[in-house]
Amino acid sequence: MNVCPIRPIRTRPIRSRAARSRRITATVVAAAAALGLVTLSACSTGTAGARTPDGRLRVVASFYPMQFLAERIGGDHVSVTTLTKPGAEPHDLELTPRQTGSLARAGAVLYLKGIQPAVDTAIKQSENKHVADAASFTGLEEHGTEVDGEHHTTGDNSSHSEHEGGSDPHIWLDPVKYAEVAKGVARTLAEADPDHAADYTRNADALAGKLGDLDKKFRDGLAHRTSDTFITTHAAFGYLAERYGLVEESVSGVDPESEPSAARVKELHKLAEEHHVGTVFFETLASPATARTLASDLKLKTDVLDPLEGITDDSRGHDYLEVMESNLTALRKALGAR
Structure with missing residues (x-):
């Protein structure tokens, strides 16, 4: 042997x-x-493990934004599993031995390098030939906010350490960039399953069209507003803010549950007054305690702005498109759009 x-x-x-x-x-x-x-x-x-008994390509997605693309683009030709359970914080994911093994035998793997270190390591060691890194399909940029005299980017914590220079990994929150990623995913699926390449391309084009419609809704919906600035507990919306001419201010950097310093609360109070901010946003996968405490101190309202790292029963929509439209509604209300 x-x-x-x-x-x-x-x-x-x-x-x-x-x-x-x-x-x-x-x-x-x-x-x-x-x-x-x-x-x-x-x-x-x-390649026995690469397909289901009925012939569908097995696709492993690292977390929800990749799962959504796999399902929409793969359609009936794929069977999709995700490494991150609904409601779980994706940045802190630790893989089970079964999940690790699934990466080696999958027909294709979709992930976003730098956002889940355990996944990055396992994918590299799996030596799977059909891997789509979403970050490789569009340009990454640095976004952040000034907190207590220091510039915090969305790449400052260990979960994002793979992105050089603190590049922001939250590309899926920009519909235009997400459409670029969709085209790259289609190419990867086509390489893994050439017999259905035309369908993958067609499905990706259809999804890109829907994302283009979503982009137009954001542009039109936010065109006439009384404020450009919004406050979040999670600095995840840099791409969205840049795309639509907005300014994101994070409560305390990249951690959505950390408490702000007294100096930061004072600074946010001044920002809220100067820029007519009336709402502090929190997210569905983290405790709203920090946002509610801050909003109470500043006499502001709270609302949800979902970074779409996972879909749960508490999500304001059943999929990416629906939740993004809910985000638009929340932003329009907070920014005084008409």
């Missing part, structure tokens, strides 16, 4: 693809081995 080296991932090594293939009965194996008809090799390069 030939033995090939297997690179370990976290708690146990990834099994070879041959070990994941359908079991052959003991009787058949014994008989075949006795006749010299079968040679078992740990280095099998079969």
Whole structure:
């Protein structure tokens, strides 16, 4: 039997693809081995795990924004699983051995490098040939906010450390950039499943059209407003703010649940008065306590601005498009748009 080296991932090594293939009965194996008809090799390069029994391509998505693209673009040709459970904080994800193994045998993997370190490591070691890194399909930029005399970008914490210079990974919150990512995902799926390449391209084009409509809704909906500035507990909306000429002010940098200093509260009070800010936004996957405390101190309202890192029963919509329209409604109200 030939033995090939297997690179370990976290708690146990990834099994070879041959070990994941359908079991052959003991009787058949014994008989075949006795006749010299079968040679078992740990280095099998079969693709049994890449497809479901009904022939669909198995696609693993790292978290919701990638899952949405996989489902919309893949359609009936794919079976999609996501590594991040609904309601879980994606930045802190730790993979189970089963999840780690799924990356090696998947037909394609969709992720966003730098936002989930455990996923980055596992994908690199899986050596899967059909991997789509959303960050590679569009340009990344640095966004941030001044907090207590320091400039905090959305790449300052360890969850985003892979992005050089503190680049903001939240590209999916800009419909235009998200459409660019969709086209890249379609190319990856087509490489993994050439027989359905035309369908993937067609589906990506259709989704890009819907994202273009969403972009127009934001442009039209925010065109006439009394304020450009909004306050959030999570500095995730830099791309959205830049796209539509807005200014995002984060309560305390990148952590949506950390409490602001007294100096920052004073600064936010001044910002709220100068820029006619009436609302402090919080998100669905984090506690609203900080936002509510700050809003009470500043005599402001609170509302949800969803960074769409996951969909739950509390989300204001069933998918990306619906939640983004809810975000637009919230922004229009907060910014005095008419």
